[in-house]
Amino acid sequence: MQKSVEGRSTIVCKKGQQFIMEGSPVNGLYFLYKGKAKVLKTGIYGKEQILRFVKPGEIMGHRGYGTSKKYAISALAMEDSILCHFSNENLFEMLQSIPALTYDLMLFYGEELDRSETKVKAFAQMTVRERVIDTLLYIHRRFGEKNGFLSLLLSRKEIADYAGTTNEQVIRTLSALKKEKQIYTSGKRIAIGDVNKLKREISEHNYFIDS
Known part of the structure; x- marks a missing residue:
């Protein structure tokens, strides 16, 4: 379902529905009003790499505004979601008429680039x-907990696609953490026993993504 008002459209996406396709022409910017989404990119040998998970109040598709005029990423809804879509024309008009928005x-852009470079290095x-x-820890910071478990439900493959590893390695690592009683699981749901203890384990890297 889509409703357009002055160059803006409200889009309702079902869980698993893709609304940005990598390599397709840029047709605007997406603002997540309700729900959760993930942004990903196709890597070598067609393997998906999840770049970030998106929560309400954040934008997607903004990196498409450049010389290529094609989206360099894909995005899809992780649950039933509502998005606000700004057309190219509408966005261009706003950037021209609202200097504060452009600034x-x-x-x-600068902060996001800094976070991306820090992540690659770390x-x-x-x-x-x-x-x-x-x-x-990243999921815990961004989405918090619900009934003691991380509120964002991820498959082992999604964890692997974000962490840059394989399903098998994720399963082994989670199993080890579970035996150490650092995490607890119920099906796909994961609960962290002691957040500070996990933070200390990777503290030497001095690296946490806050958004």
Whole structure:
């Protein structure tokens, strides 16, 4: 379902529905109003790499505004979601007429680039176990808990796709953490026993993504 008002459209997405396709022409910017989404990119040999998980109040598709004029990422809803879509024309008009918005977007780009570079550097120095722990802490910071478990329900493959490893390595790492009673599981749901203890394990990298 889609309703357009002055270049803006409200889009209702079902769980698993893709609304940005990598390589497709840029047709605007997406603002997540309700729900959860993930942004991913196709890597070598067609393997998916999850770049980030998105919560309400955040934007997607903004990196498409450049020389290529094609989206460099894909995005899909992780649960039933509502998005606000701003067309190219509408966004261009706002950036031209609202200097504060243009300035804030420039700062946003700079901060996001800094976070991306920091992540690449840190992940290159982390072991598989540390990357999986960092992923769990990242989800805990961004989405919090519900009934004692991480509120964002992820498959082992999604954890692997974000941590840059394999399903098998994720399963082994989670199993080890569970035996150590650092995490508890119920089906796909994961609960962290002691957040500070996990933080200390990767503290030497001095790296946490806050958003």
